[in-house]
Amino acid sequence: MSRHRDIRNMNYRDELDDAAISDGGDEDMTPEQQAQINDGLEQVRLIIGDEASSDISDRSIKEALWEYYFDVDKTVQWAYEERQRRKIARERKAAKEREKALKQQAQRSTAPSAAASRAGTPVGSPSKPKKSIGVSFASGSSTPARKMATDQQQLDLSGLNLTAGATNQAEVLDEPPPKMSIAREKVLEEARRALDAEGEKKGISIVVIGHVDAGKSTLMGRLLYELGRLDEKTKRANERGSEKIGKSSFSWAWGLDGTIEERERGITMDIALQTLATPNRQITVLDAPGHKDFIPNMISGASQADCALLVVDSTTGEFESGFQRGGQTREHLILVRSLGVAQVIVAVNKLDQVEWSRSRYDEICGALRPFLVQTGFQPSKTKFLPVGAMQGINLVSCDGPAAAELKQWYKGPTLVDLLDTLVPPVRDITSPLRVPISNVFKGSGSGVAVSGRLCGGVVQVGEKLRALPGEETAIVKSIEIEDQSVPWAASGSNVTLYLTAIDPVNLNVGSVLCPSTDLVTLATSFVARIIVFDIQVPITAGASVEICHHSRDVPATVVKLISTLDRASGKVVKQNPRVLAKGVSAEVRLALRTTQISGSSSAARGIPLETFATNKDMGRILIRRGGETIAAGKAINFLAVFDILTSFKGVVLEIDE
Numbered sequence: 001m002s003r004h005r006d007i008r009n010m011n012y013r014d015e016l017d018d019a020a021i022s023d024g025g026d027e028d029m030t031p032e033q034q035a036q037i038n039d040g041l042e043q044v045r046l047i048i049g050d051e052a053s054s055d056i057s058d059r060s061i062k063e064a065l066w067e068y069y070f071d072v073d074k075t076v077q078w079a080y081e082e083r084q085r086r087k088i089a090r091e092r093k094a095a096k097e098r099e100k101a102l103k104q105q106a107q108r109s110t111a112p113s114a115a116a117s118r119a120g121t122p123v124g125s126p127s128k129p130k131k132s133i134g135v136s137f138a139s140g141s142s143t144p145a146r147k148m149a150t151d152q153q154q155l156d157l158s159g160l161n162l163t164a165g166a167t168n169q170a171e172v173l174d175e176p177p178p179k180m181s182i183a184r185e186k187v188l189e190e191a192r193r194a195l196d197a198e199g200e201k202k203g204i205s206i207v208v209i210g211h212v213d214a215g216k217s218t219l220m221g222r223l224l225y226e227l228g229r230l231d232e233k234t235k236r237a238n239e240r241g242s243e244k245i246g247k248s249s250f251s252w253a254w255g256l257d258g259t260i261e262e263r264e265r266g267i268t269m270d271i272a273l274q275t276l277a278t279p280n281r282q283i284t285v286l287d288a289p290g291h292k293d294f295i296p297n298m299i300s301g302a303s304q305a306d307c308a309l310l311v312v313d314s315t316t317g318e319f320e321s322g323f324q325r326g327g328q329t330r331e332h333l334i335l336v337r338s339l340g341v342a343q344v345i346v347a348v349n350k351l352d353q354v355e356w357s358r359s360r361y362d363e364i365c366g367a368l369r370p371f372l373v374q375t376g377f378q379p380s381k382t383k384f385l386p387v388g389a390m391q392g393i394n395l396v397s398c399d400g401p402a403a404a405e406l407k408q409w410y411k412g413p414t415l416v417d418l419l420d421t422l423v424p425p426v427r428d429i430t431s432p433l434r435v436p437i438s439n440v441f442k443g444s445g446s447g448v449a450v451s452g453r454l455c456g457g458v459v460q461v462g463e464k465l466r467a468l469p470g471e472e473t474a475i476v477k478s479i480e481i482e483d484q485s486v487p488w489a490a491s492g493s494n495v496t497l498y499l500t501a502i503d504p505v506n507l508n509v510g511s512v513l514c515p516s517t518d519l520v521t522l523a524t525s526f527v528a529r530i531i532v533f534d535i536q537v538p539i540t541a542g543a544s545v546e547i548c549h550h551s552r553d554v555p556a557t558v559v560k561l562i563s564t565l566d567r568a569s570g571k572v573v574k575q576n577p578r579v580l581a582k583g584v585s586a587e588v589r590l591a592l593r594t595t596q597i598s599g600s601s602s603a604a605r606g607i608p609l610e611t612f613a614t615n616k617d618m619g620r621i622l623i624r625r626g627g628e629t630i631a632a633g634k635a636i637n638f639l640a641v642f643d644i645l646t647s648f649k650g651v652v653l654e655i656d657e
């Protein structure tokens, strides 16, 4: 085989047929190279699935491995892109055929009797061309969970040439953008009815948090298996694959940790999204990374969740290291509470490591309870349970010989019982639509897809939305919730929106989609009420920080320390404090840093923010410094905003304090 074929820029028309790929001859390879190819093929297959589900033949994979010098990561990336290219090519072909059929139909209808008599068929009953609806890569595939931000499935948009010129675009546009077909009032009425419906499963999202290696992914992988959401074939493939790289204890985690780096390192690096159902709840699960290097990804996941599932490792010394200062058990709890999560389930895991000791379980619950209260969780909204994630004990049931020791002292609910009683939050469907984008990836045909959680309002197919910051609008081509196509979605739903009529370069993670008639404020300077975390170096005026808002981080400066406040009453304790030490509540003025340097960068154009009083989910921020989260807060007042009406000039309006 030659290494000189440009795999990334292959013409998909030629590549559609695997037989078209020249063999080139394996005889050029040494036995070692052949072994490497076969080994690589096995690894790629573990990730992308078999030929039927991946649409890529062994031969194509071997070719790619050869071209990429046996690099499995690059080959997997190529395979995902290739699959998408093939899908687009098929859609184009189908569109052309539909167009041809329509033309023939039109010709027939202009000469009805002649056509009818010639064809011997009745006139006027053309077969309606099927409408193609974009589907995400994850739907129906045997690949692991869909990842949210930096997944292999979040593809390099340049590979698709989505912006490659008018002719190309026109060719790809197989149908005009859809029009809004349902009146807004009707959508609201339907949404209200669906939310109130008795007997309907209530939708809720939960973020899985905890210190690194607590067993979060293992617990979710095992739970998905117990609930029939992970099939035997994938389970066995994960067992084989993890054993092969000497990480067999991570086989359950492979159900969630899908990238090669995550699997090789045995850690979660990005949020993985999965769904599961309990008798009364339809649950979106966001598995967050525990490692402190990936806190921004964890924040992105937590800002999309209603509730949290905290997993702690009960092994001697392990709970303690996660709970001590700097441990992620502590930090994650503070973060999720700051982001508005009020309900938490604590799964005390790996009890098999401490011989199912009741006293160890009680000790851990006893240490966590006061901390949870201190962090702002109400005891009535905090539930505890003992589990053995690896063996699947007390997840769906607490029966069988493996659970015998636990059953001697534990008679409480299982994890599924507790998930089933989570209280869904009140959804504000009448407020303006806000969709902070947590991921951008390729849609089908000419479109691009974005995912995120609706923080207000309703969205429907055909709706025109503005992407902020920026001047571009998009039209919603289709909407998916849990891989099901739906005509509309309401506040609180985690959705994938397939957009058209927009260049994908204008859609960024952290941008917010909203109606053109009701734009989000782009704040460049604002007052926030914050709570300072357990920091060692106090905050002073002029400090350089990062503001995290949903999936966006922007450099900012703490311009002014306005006052410290009484945490209980909110009353001013001291005006113009010189420093803010740990535990203090304060009002500060923040300004995006790039506004002071240049008036044209995206950060300078402000962050799409609302005051907490207007929209709680859109008004929360976290403040980080040097990789550490130092404070959480809410925007209470804008001091300077980017003027959207004159945005092409990059005007920043100063508003009096």
Ligand SMILES: Nc1nc2c(ncn2[C@@H]2O[C@H](COP(=O)(O)OP(=O)(O)OP(=O)(O)O)[C@@H](O)[C@H]2O)c(=O)[nH]1
Pocket: 210, 211, 212, 213, 214, 215, 216, 217, 218, 219, 249, 250, 253, 266, 267, 268, 269, 288, 289, 290, 291, 349, 350, 351, 352, 353, 387, 388, 389, 390, 391
């Ligand atoms: N003995 C025992 N080991 C477990 C159990 N649950 C998880 N583990 C092991 O703990 C290790 C870490 O598991 P993961 O599921 O990757 O942990 P995690 O919390 O998802 O890790 P990060 O996402 O990287 O923070 C693996 O070796 C698991 O096999 C359990 O119930 N018992």
